[in-house]
Every structure is written in C-alpha cells, then in structure tokens.
Amino acid sequence: MLIRNLPESHLHERDATPEPLYRDRRAVLAGMIGAGLMPHLAQAAEEGEGSGLPRLPSRLTRRLDEDQTSYDSVTHYNNFYEFGTGKEDPARNAGRLRTRPWTVRVEGLVSKPQTIDIDRLIRLAPLEERVYRMRCVEGWSMVIPWVGFPLNALLKMVEPLGKAKFVAFETLKDQRQMPGQRSSVLQWPYVEGLRLDEAMHPLTLLAVGLYGRALPNQNGAPIRLVVPWKYGFKSIKSIVRIRLVDRQPPTSWNISAPQEYGFYSNVNPTVDHPRWSQARERRIGDWLPRATLPYNGYGAEVSQLYRGMNLKRYF
Amino acid sequence: MGWLRAHRQGLAHIVMALPVLVLAVRWVMMIMGSDPRAVGLSAEPIDYTINYLGLWAIRFLILSLAITPLRTWARWSWLAPLRRPLGLWAFACALLHLSVYFLLDQLGSFSLLWESVAKHPFILLGMAAFTLLLPLALTSTRGAIRRIGARRWQALHRLVYLAAIFTAIHFILRVKGFQPEPWIYAGVAAVLLLVRALPTAWVRRA
Incomplete structure (x- = not known):
C-alpha cells in the first residue's frame, strides 16, 4: 500500500479559491478596500503594486499562515550588489x-544542452504562486508570494547525465x-x-514573478532562484547560465x-555568523526580533x- | 561677530544636535503612523537607526580628533572650543546607538548582550569603544578637570585614541564584502592619530 505523507503545507483541491472568485480577486479586493474592510491594502492598491509589470496568472500551491511583507x-529593501550596496540602491x-x-543557457553534463528564450522558459511549466519565508544572512526576513515553477521541471527537460x-x-x-x-x-x-538533489527538491523554485506580476528588476528579473531553506544570497538573481557539473562549484560569497559563508548556507540558528548571532531575525515591519527556525521552517x-x-562543518 | 564668538559653544551644540533631531522627527512621524520608508527610515527602521547613529558617532569622534592637529598645523585656534561639544555628541550618538541595539536587537537582555560581546569580536570592539568613551564624557566639565588635575585629565583623555581605533575596526567589520566607506573613515582616523606622533617642533617648521 502506498502511503503518501504530504507536508503540512500541502494544499488540497478543496483549499483552492474557486476559479471565478480567483479571476475577479482584484475586483473583490478593490471592493473590500473601497468598503474600508482592508484599510492596510488601500495604499498598495493606490500605488498599483507594480502596475507597469505584466500579470502572471498562476495557481496558489503553497501558502503560509504568516503576514506577507x-x-x-x-x-525597496534589497541586497543586489550589482546595483549598489545600499538597501534602496537596487x-x-x-x-x-x-x-x-x-x-538562459543550460549546459554541462546534460544530454540536451540548450539556450532558452525567457518567454519560452516562463511557459515551460504551469506557474505556481508559493508563499515562502526569505531569511537574509544579515538577520532580517520577509514573507514573499513568489510566482514560478520548480527548478526540477527545467532540469528534467535537459536530462542530467549520471555524472552530474x-x-x-x-x-x-554587464557593467553598463x-x-x-x-x-x-x-x-x-x-x-x-x-x-543536484537540492536543485531537484520540489521546494526549489525558479521565480519569474512576485505578488502576481513579473519580477521587478531589483528582485532579480527576469528569472531567479528561490531556495527558501537557505540564506537569501543562495537565491541567485537575473540568471543567464545554468551548468550541471561533477564538482562543487565556486560560489560568490564563499570566495x-x-x-563566513559556506557552500551550503542552510538557515541554522545554532551556527552563528562569526560577526553576529543567527539565533534570531527581525521580520521586516516588526519591532522585535523573533527566533530563527532550523532550515527556515x-x-x-x-x-x-x-x-x-x-552541519557545523558544512555550514 | 563678537556675539557669534561669545556663543560659539552653544551654537556648536545646536548644529551638532541636528542629526539626532532629524532622526527623532522621523521616529515621531513613524510612531504617529507614517510609513517608515516614506519618512526616510527605510523598510527596516531599527537597522537603519542603529547604522545611522553609529555613523554619526564615528563622524563626531573623528572631527573631535581633528581639532588639535588643525590648531597645531593651521593655527586655527578658534576651533578649540568645538572639541568638547564634538566629543560629547560622539558619546551621545554612541550611547543612543548602543541603547537601540540593546533594547530592540538584544531584546533588552543583559545575558544576550553579554553572549554577543563574548562571542563576536565585532560587538566586543564596539562595546569596548563605548566603555572607553564613558569616563571621558563623565569628566568633560571644567570642574572635573580642576579636581583631577590638568596633567592627569589629559592622560585620561588620551583613551580617545584607543576608542577611535576600536570604532574604526568595528565599522570595517560591519559591512559585507569589500566596501570602501569604512576604510576611508579608518584612514582619516589613522592620519589624525599618526600626526600626533610627529614632533611638534618639526610640524611648526613645516
């Protein structure tokens, strides 16, 4: 007998928002905001939450019972040093x-290396909305509704060789x-x-959007990695090349x-950064820090x- | 002009209070309900505030170290009355910097703070610098100079050199990757400390 042990956060068909309601969600929200039922959303709606960016229809497949950032x-609070080291520089x-x-060039130890146009890549697999925690190595965190698809969909398509x-x-x-x-x-x-097993894990996401629209440039447009159980710097942005290899590849912060920054960099409250504790984090918008969860929960x-x-050695 | 000269120190305090005043106004606006980013405190106001106060503490500390060399070299003796207010504002910013860190990052817990100091040289250096500034701030009055005696008072206040070195390293350890800003501050502090080692007579002749 096959026993399926689904994660607690797994969504059943009955959890899905009915399609007509989903399609009209913005109108429904607008109505609620207009009626003063959701005043905290009024400001965001006025600014139109990335209104210049195209909408990305997706299906909510993972939610989180915590307030979204x-x-x-x-x-406007990003570490993307390609655009400056200040948080608002990106x-x-x-x-x-x-x-x-x-x-995006996908190559190396695969049987079908290829260069894929971003607009084809976005349609590679059904887009999902997944609400994940994001924990920065600096000690702050967010809750972000990403839009994307599992990295394993892309990897399966190019067929990794046994040596990978x-x-x-x-x-x-590009400096310009x-x-x-x-x-x-x-x-x-x-x-x-x-x-490779981390990359194939169903939680590992290639994100192309957030909050229902395409990624803003400062968040890693047009396509980025999201590995929610690792510190944020592992989730590389604006990807142009993915290469399957047989040895552990160099990584920027480790170089x-x-x-201070290991290859694994799994969120771990018991292994401190040499300069500060990793036991706690401040959720953006909170006054006081909260406990950091092993593997970010x-x-x-x-x-x-x-x-x-x-895990102390392979931090 | 005479009036300006007479009230130099008072005016200096008003000007030097501006960074803290600006921060206080932003905090009041945020507490009244404004969005922290809209009032210039970034999306993470606590971190922004700690960094801001630390940066101003370093700036005031370096400026206070610049007064004596400028008097000796450029003979700008009119700067002399600014040294005490600069030192006091460096201490005030450091005290606020430490207070916000202690209350909102270390949850106001002395055991957490002690653990951070013991485990992380970055925190230890900042705490050491603050501890060195504390007796200097407490003995900044004319009365204190008289009680201690000018010679011993001067010797005590040389602790500021060590505080500046610790502060500069603390700032260098704050950032990730290679970033020039803290090295520029450390370089200026180093120059201001090194010129003090030059014989005064040699400097005067030059």
Whole structure:
C-alpha cells in the first residue's frame, strides 16, 4: 500500500479559491478596500503594486499562515550588489537592466544542452504562486508570494547525465546595465551553486514573478532562484547560465569570505555568523526580533537531504 | 561677530544636535503612523537607526580628533572650543546607538548582550569603544578637570585614541564584502592619530 505523507503545507483541491472568485480577486479586493474592510491594502492598491509589470496568472500551491511583507518593502529593501550596496540602491538603479531579449543557457553534463528564450522558459511549466519565508544572512526576513515553477521541471527537460552532481548558476555580467559591477565588492559575475538533489527538491523554485506580476528588476528579473531553506544570497538573481557539473562549484560569497559563508548556507540558528548571532531575525515591519527556525521552517521537507552531515562543518 | 564668538559653544551644540533631531522627527512621524520608508527610515527602521547613529558617532569622534592637529598645523585656534561639544555628541550618538541595539536587537537582555560581546569580536570592539568613551564624557566639565588635575585629565583623555581605533575596526567589520566607506573613515582616523606622533617642533617648521 502506498502511503503518501504530504507536508503540512500541502494544499488540497478543496483549499483552492474557486476559479471565478480567483479571476475577479482584484475586483473583490478593490471592493473590500473601497468598503474600508482592508484599510492596510488601500495604499498598495493606490500605488498599483507594480502596475507597469505584466500579470502572471498562476495557481496558489503553497501558502503560509504568516503576514506577507508589503510589496513596497519587498521591492525597496534589497541586497543586489550589482546595483549598489545600499538597501534602496537596487530599486533606484535597476531601471537600466534590459530583461528582453533574454536567454538562459543550460549546459554541462546534460544530454540536451540548450539556450532558452525567457518567454519560452516562463511557459515551460504551469506557474505556481508559493508563499515562502526569505531569511537574509544579515538577520532580517520577509514573507514573499513568489510566482514560478520548480527548478526540477527545467532540469528534467535537459536530462542530467549520471555524472552530474552539482548545479552552477551565473548572473548577467554587464557593467553598463549593472553599475554596481564597477565596484570590487565581489567578483563578477555573481555565481551560486546547489547539490543536484537540492536543485531537484520540489521546494526549489525558479521565480519569474512576485505578488502576481513579473519580477521587478531589483528582485532579480527576469528569472531567479528561490531556495527558501537557505540564506537569501543562495537565491541567485537575473540568471543567464545554468551548468550541471561533477564538482562543487565556486560560489560568490564563499570566495569573498570563506570563513563566513559556506557552500551550503542552510538557515541554522545554532551556527552563528562569526560577526553576529543567527539565533534570531527581525521580520521586516516588526519591532522585535523573533527566533530563527532550523532550515527556515522547512526542516520537515529538507532535513533528510543532510542526514549524517556535520552541519557545523558544512555550514 | 563678537556675539557669534561669545556663543560659539552653544551654537556648536545646536548644529551638532541636528542629526539626532532629524532622526527623532522621523521616529515621531513613524510612531504617529507614517510609513517608515516614506519618512526616510527605510523598510527596516531599527537597522537603519542603529547604522545611522553609529555613523554619526564615528563622524563626531573623528572631527573631535581633528581639532588639535588643525590648531597645531593651521593655527586655527578658534576651533578649540568645538572639541568638547564634538566629543560629547560622539558619546551621545554612541550611547543612543548602543541603547537601540540593546533594547530592540538584544531584546533588552543583559545575558544576550553579554553572549554577543563574548562571542563576536565585532560587538566586543564596539562595546569596548563605548566603555572607553564613558569616563571621558563623565569628566568633560571644567570642574572635573580642576579636581583631577590638568596633567592627569589629559592622560585620561588620551583613551580617545584607543576608542577611535576600536570604532574604526568595528565599522570595517560591519559591512559585507569589500566596501570602501569604512576604510576611508579608518584612514582619516589613522592620519589624525599618526600626526600626533610627529614632533611638534618639526610640524611648526613645516
């Protein structure tokens, strides 16, 4: 007998919003806001939450019973050093990034290497809305409704070879579009990596949008990785290349400060950053910090990936 | 002009209070219900406030260290009355910086604070710098100079050199990756400390 142990957060058909209500959700919300039922949303609605960006119809497949961080904060408090080291620099400077035309090269140890146009890539798999926690290594966190599809859909399409053990990712390198790359704060291009089993994990998302619309440039347009159980810097933005390899690939923050940022960088309240504690985090919008959860609260689904590993050594 | 000269120190205090005043106005607006980013406190006002106060503490500290060399080199003796207010505002910003960190980051818990100090050199250096500034702020009055004696008072206040070194390293450790800003502050502080090692006679001749 097959027993399916679904994660607590798994959604059943009965949880889905009825389609007509879903299609009209903005009108429904507008009505509620107009009636003063949801005053905290009024401001966001006035600003039109990324109104210039195309809508991305998707199906809610993962929710989280925690307040979502406001669209304004999600898009104006960013670490994206390609556009400057200040938290509001990316929102100010990312306008220069051209996200069309855009291609992603998928190559290395795969039987079907290919260059995929972004508009084809977005249609590769049904788009899902997933609400994830995002924990920055600096000690702050957000709750973000991403739109995207599992990375494993793309990897299965290119058919990894048996020798492939890791996946390496690379961000665009272009000083004219990314003025922060003139500084030597990090080596460019930004590179990241995952073990193949981490990359194939159903939680690992390729995000193309947030809050129901395409990604704003400062959040990693047109396509980025989201690995919710790892510190935010693992979730590489504005990806141009994905390469399957047989050895652990170099990663940007690890090159910059190997004693501070490991390859794994799983959220772990018991392993401190050398300069500050990782036991707590401040959710953007809160006054006081809260406890940080092991694997950022996704331990039930991912801890088996690291069974038997010394997490203090492989931090 | 005479009036300006007579009230130099009072005016200096008013000007030097501006950074803290601006911050206070923003906080009042936020507490009254304004969006923190709209009033210039960023989406994460606590972190913004801690960084802002720390930065002004370093700025005032470096400016206070610049007074004596400028008197010696440029013979700008009119700067002399600014040294005490600069030192006091450096201390005030450091005290607020530490208070916000203690109350809103360390949850007002001395055991958490102690753990942070013991575990993280970054925090230890900041705390050490503050501890060194504390006796200097407490002995900043004319009466204190008289009680302690000018020579011993001067020796005590040389602790500011060590405080500046700790502060500069604390700032360097604050940032991720290679960022020039804290190194620029550290460089200025280093120059201001090194010129003090030059023999005064040699400096005067130059």
